Amino acid sequence: MGGFFGVASKESCTFDLFFGTDYHSHLGTRRAGMAVYGEHGFRKAIHSIENSPFRTKFEKELEYLEGNMGIGSISDFEAQPIFVRSHHGSFAITTVSKINNIDEIVDDILKGSTHFFEMSNGEINPTELVAALINQKENLIDGIKYALETIDGSLSLLLLTPMGIYAARDKMGRTPIVLGKKQDARCACFESFSYLNLGYEDDRELGPGEIAVITADGVKTLVAPGDQKKVCTFLWVYYGYPAASYEGVNVEEMRYNCGKLLARRDNIDVDVVAGVPDSGTAHAVGYANESGIPFSRPFIKYTPTWPRSFMPTIQTKRDLIAHMKLLPVHDLIKDKRLLLIDDSIVRGTQLRETTEFLYESGAKEVHIRPACPPLLFGCKYLNFSRSKSEMELIARVVINELEGREVTEPEVLEEYANPDSDKYQKMVDRICEKLNFTSLRYHRLDDMLESVGINPEHLCTYCWNGKE
Numbered sequence: 307m308g309g310f311f312g313v314a315s316k317e318s319c320t321f322d323l324f325f326g327t328d329y330h331s332h333l334g335t336r337r338a339g340m341a342v343y344g345e346h347g348f349r350k351a352i353h354s355i356e357n358s359p360f361r362t363k364f365e366k367e368l369e370y371l372e373g374n375m376g377i378g379s380i381s382d383f384e385a386q387p388i389f390v391r392s393h394h395g396s397f398a399i400t401t402v403s404k405i406n407n408i409d410e411i412v413d414d415i416l417k418g419s420t421h422f423f424e425m426s427n428g429e430i431n432p433t434e435l436v437a438a439l440i441n442q443k444e445n446l447i448d449g450i451k452y453a454l455e456t457i458d459g460s461l462s463l464l465l466l467t468p469m470g471i472y473a474a475r476d477k478m479g480r481t482p483i484v485l486g487k488k489q490d491a492r493c494a495c496f497e498s499f500s501y502l503n504l505g506y507e508d509d510r511e512l513g514p515g516e517i518a519v520i521t522a523d524g525v526k527t528l529v530a531p532g533d534q535k536k537v538c539t540f541l542w543v544y545y546g547y548p549a550a551s552y553e554g555v556n557v558e559e560m561r562y563n564c565g566k567l568l569a570r571r572d573n574i575d576v577d578v579v580a581g582v583p584d585s586g587t588a589h590a591v592g593y594a595n596e597s598g599i600p601f602s603r604p605f606i607k608y609t610p611t612w613p614r615s616f617m618p619t620i621q622t623k624r625d626l627i628a629h630m631k632l633l634p635v636h637d638l639i640k641d642k643r644l645l646l647i648d649d650s651i652v653r654g655t656q657l658r659e660t661t662e663f664l665y666e667s668g669a670k671e672v673h674i675r676p677a678c679p680p681l682l683f684g685c686k687y688l689n690f691s692r693s694k695s696e697m698e699l700i701a702r703v704v705i706n707e708l709e710g711r712e713v714t715e716p717e718v719l720e721e722y723a724n725p726d727s728d729k730y731q732k733m734v735d736r737i738c739e740k741l742n743f744t745s746l747r748y749h750r751l752d753d754m755l756e757s758v759g760i761n762p763e764h765l766c767t768y769c770w771n772g773k774e
């Protein structure tokens with residue numbers, strides 16, 4: 307996916323920018339960058355972070371990256387921030403986006419006989435495309451508004467100018483922008499915890515579609531937020547870091563609630579409750595606290611040399627690394643009836659391997675409780691690295707098997723999404739059998755939304771029920 311951090315300060319911003327951006331490292335695996343503006347003008351650096359962490363790559367450049375305003379990026383895809391010189395003047399821009407209509411936009415802009423630089427994989431840099439959209443309009447604010455409206459998918463951005471940092475949140479608020487403040491400095495970022503150790507306190511979140519300009523003196527709204535909101539629910543279930551909060555709801559706490567509600571509907575007799583690290587662990591704590599069944603950690607994550615959430619972009623390599631990171635504790639597995647909570651089941655391959663491994667290590671039973679409902683639709687709003695095609699999702703594979711054809715009709719999928727339907731139960735039973743679990747019970751959508759606790763109308767649930 308990706309994340310960003312921006313800071314405007316009366317003093318040097320470099321220290322805050324460096325650590326603030328680094329605290330977004332769990333959101334991306336490929337590229338990172340920092341751009342600053344100060345008495346030397348604009349300066350920037352971009353590095354690959356595929357094989358070494360952000361701090362290692364940038365610490366040698368901190369003297370060069372001196373300035374009092376800056377933006378930093380962690381990206382799963384394109385190199386950014388990029389510098390742009392246009393009729394708006396010079397600026398640097400970073401985005402968190404997924405652009406589904408990239409080809410139409412490119413064709414449209416190319417009619418005006420401009421050009422785009424291709425990245426090494428032959429694709430257009432989405433951040434450059436956003437900059438080109440912004441440059442279509444007379445002034446910067448209209449340009450940013452135009453970019454937010456034109457993009458099918460999602461877009462949040464930070465744009466650094468000599469006058470201040472413009473922050474614009476996705477028009478449906480799918481991804482967050484949080485503001486922090488301290489004396490003589492303001493910041494804007496994806497993850498709210500990223501500024502806490504830097505002395506900032508919470509200010510507020512931008513609303514959906516809101517555009518604001520940030521200077522060291524304060525934040526001024528230039529375009530008011532809209533009233534429709536669809537925040538990604540997966541941020542709480544899986545993506546977000548435990549210390550983060552979105553819409554005022556902390557990730558770790560939501561996961562405890564999730565586990566609690568899972569336990570309330572369950573009546574299984576097991577010896578221990580465990581979670582698949584990292585996010586499954588918090589869901590399992592909630593389950594164990596509610597059910598009274600002891601919590602244990604039959605898997606321990608090896609973190610010293612695997613500090614990052616994701617590593618390579620190739621699925622098979624990612625699976626291998628996910629496996630290598632988890633160390634089993636045989637004494638906690640042997641002869642035990644285990645209830646294991648994972649955040650979700652995507653393709654099912656990893657969880658099947660984990661389960662096999664538990665049986666081989668002497669587990670008597672392995673009961674699986676995913677912390678969200680079956681995934682039926684591929685996300686079209688965020689650049690997820692987890693599943694590329696919705697036909698790879700285990701629930702869709704099984705639905706196709708049960709129906710004997712490739713199912714795409716929304717009304718049929720809707721029946722499978724309904725936890726009170728026979729079709730749903732058949733699908734769950736088949737997944738359970740295929741992946742060789744002792745039992746399988748998914749979280750219900752209504753319970754999951756209740757675990758977040760905000761107005762469900764404000765939450766995106768597309769990947770579970772196909773509702774936009």
Ligand code: SF4
Nearest residue numbers: 538539685766768769
């Ligand atoms: S479809 Fe799912 S993953 Fe994508 S934004 Fe919506 S809730 Fe998040």
